[in-house]
Amino acid sequence: xxxxITIGQYYPSESVVxxxxxxxxxxxxxxxxxxxxxxxxxxxxxxxxxxSILLCKVSKIPVGFLLKGLKPxxxxxxxxALLNLFMTDGKILWQLGFLKIxxxxxxxxxxxxxxxxxxxxGTSFLTYTTTPITLTSGIESLLxxxxxxxxxxxxxxxxxxxxLRFIPTLIEETDKIMAAQKARGAALSEGNLIQxxxxxxxxxxxxxxxxxxxxxxxxxxxxxxxYHGGDDRTKMKELKYGKRDTIALFVFAICLTGMLMLNLxxxxx
Amino acid sequence: MxxxxxxxxxxxxxxxxxxxxxxxDINFTIExxxxxxxxxxxxxxxxxxxxxxxxxxxxTDGTIRIGERVITGKHADTKGLCxxxxxxxxxxxxxxxxxxxxxxxxxxxxxxxxxxxEIDLRVRTAMDLVGLSPDLMxxxxxxxxxxxxxxxxxxxxLAMEPKVLILDEPTAGLDPKGRxxxxxxxxxxxxxxxxxxxLVSHSMEDVAKYCDKLLVLNEGEVVLSGTLAxxxxxxxxxxxxxxxxxxxxxAVHKLREKGIEIAENVFTVSEAISAIMKxxx
Numbered sequence: 333x334x335x336x337i338t339i340g341q342y343y344p345s346e347s348v349v350x351x352x353x354x355x356x357x358x359x360x361x362x363x364x365x366x367x368x369x370x371x372x373x374x375x376x377x378x379x380x381x382x383x384s385i386l387l388c389k390v391s392k393i394p395v396g397f398l399l400k401g402l403k404p405x406x407x408x409x410x411x412x413a414l415l416n417l418f419m420t421d422g423k424i425l426w427q428l429g430f431l432k433i434x435x436x437x438x439x440x441x442x443x444x445x446x447x448x449x450x451x452x453x454g455t456s457f458l459t460y461t462t463t464p465i466t467l468t469s470g471i472e473s474l475l476x477x478x479x480x481x482x483x484x485x486x487x488x489x490x491x492x493x494x495x496l497r498f499i500p501t502l503i504e505e506t507d508k509i510m511a512a513q514k515a516r517g518a519a520l521s522e523g524n525l526i527q528x529x530x531x532x533x534x535x536x537x538x539x540x541x542x543x544x545x546x547x548x549x550x551x552x553x554x555x556x557x558x559y560h561g562g563d564d565r566t567k568m569k570e571l572k573y574g575k576r577d578t579i580a581l582f583v584f585a586i587c588l589t590g591m592l593m594l595n596l597x598x599x600x601x
Numbered sequence: 602m603x604x605x606x607x608x609x610x611x612x613x614x615x616x617x618x619x620x621x622x623x624x625x626d627i628n629f630t631i632e633x634x635x636x637x638x639x640x641x642x643x644x645x646x647x648x649x650x651x652x653x654x655x656x657x658x659x660x661t662d663g664t665i666r667i668g669e670r671v672i673t674g675k676h677a678d679t680k681g682l683c684x685x686x687x688x689x690x691x692x693x694x695x696x697x698x699x700x701x702x703x704x705x706x707x708x709x710x711x712x713x714x715x716x717x718x719e720i721d722l723r724v725r726t727a728m729d730l731v732g733l734s735p736d737l738m739x740x741x742x743x744x745x746x747x748x749x750x751x752x753x754x755x756x757x758x759l760a761m762e763p764k765v766l767i768l769d770e771p772t773a774g775l776d777p778k779g780r781x782x783x784x785x786x787x788x789x790x791x792x793x794x795x796x797x798x799x800l801v802s803h804s805m806e807d808v809a810k811y812c813d814k815l816l817v818l819n820e821g822e823v824v825l826s827g828t829l830a831x832x833x834x835x836x837x838x839x840x841x842x843x844x845x846x847x848x849x850x851x852a853v854h855k856l857r858e859k860g861i862e863i864a865e866n867v868f869t870v871s872e873a874i875s876a877i878m879k880x881x882x
Binding site for chain 1: 683693695758
């Protein structure tokens, strides 16, 4: 069950997308996030869907793997869709008490659903195709100019890389503890809400204990290797911006323009 | 309780780049009351195999029978299976959670829905079996030493009074004294409670000293199985897969190669001593 959480995971594969400069990928992802909110009609989303599938092929990530990453967000997506469906004013199609479905509501909720869907899927590409180390290296490099005004760019990057590094470890650990407690007959998915919450105690406590232990061990390991923050640190693998990245940038720009052009076909919102 | 495993296969994470055949066509039978050692390298599938035996992991293919129950397939009968087949995980002290040692050991029995009096009796018996003093009962499980924590965790499984006890590397990370104490307790429990015991280990010395039968796993396949003598007879096969026979057995083999007429099946130091004494007459 926990194995299904793929957000923030790296998907190992040899592809052009994997080899791109992480700084470029981060910036493009940010632009992409903004661009999603600029889409005014369903044609834009259609193009986006086609492009997403193409990107899957290019980066050699199975489409199924990408869709599986959406599963944990299903609840959030359903709630968003329902809220928009029932709470939007407009031309009423159906009404029961204070609940009403409007034409605008249907369109808006479909829009919101697609937005979240593509937001998560698109941004997932960043983590799927970039190892946590390269990713934070990119973030550090991008934040560097801000260190003049006191932004601790190296520390932020280090914290992020540690957090990302420990997501799979903690998931694995949770799985292990759950299995161990199940072996002692723990009923994890039975009973009412209070019973379920109570049944989490035998999992959460060992998990916290181990997280603190790991943090402690990591701190000692870093100190014993004389880690003292970002000053004067050099990198074994310098980030290089190459021809490949320029090509990727152009392809992205063309797609983005195409997407914005589709807005001219008329806004459905 | 008799355990029968037929054509068991398990594929990990099918359909992802992490896909791996963890177990391949495993067949074996463990008789009721056996003390079996399951040995193999890390990554050979030992832990995955034992998690099949109490129903935590469902096999991709194959049949497992625990006593009369078939625990695989469409009509799998796994209700309460974890109370029949007690599984002590690797580093079991990492799953302790309760405020007191007593409460932690009582977790299993209370999940079985036993009466408070019965739970109390079982907790006390289990603590006694693993050699924990009753004074510790009200202490926090986080305030005791690593070796004691492990005993608490083992007691937590024993208190369910399983018919089959599986221990996944119960001595990992313990000092020699702690290791001997734990293994001696397990031997005592095996005799007293008439349990079927499966001991997962990669220490040849440990399994030679405590087990009657062995099951050797390599890359998800059973390569050798049988009594100690039968398995240690294949010293070459064991060496090929990166395991070995116990060092005394190796020494005795060398002596025999030199023409010294020492008894062949020697697996522990004390057996070696008596074999040598016999030679001297």
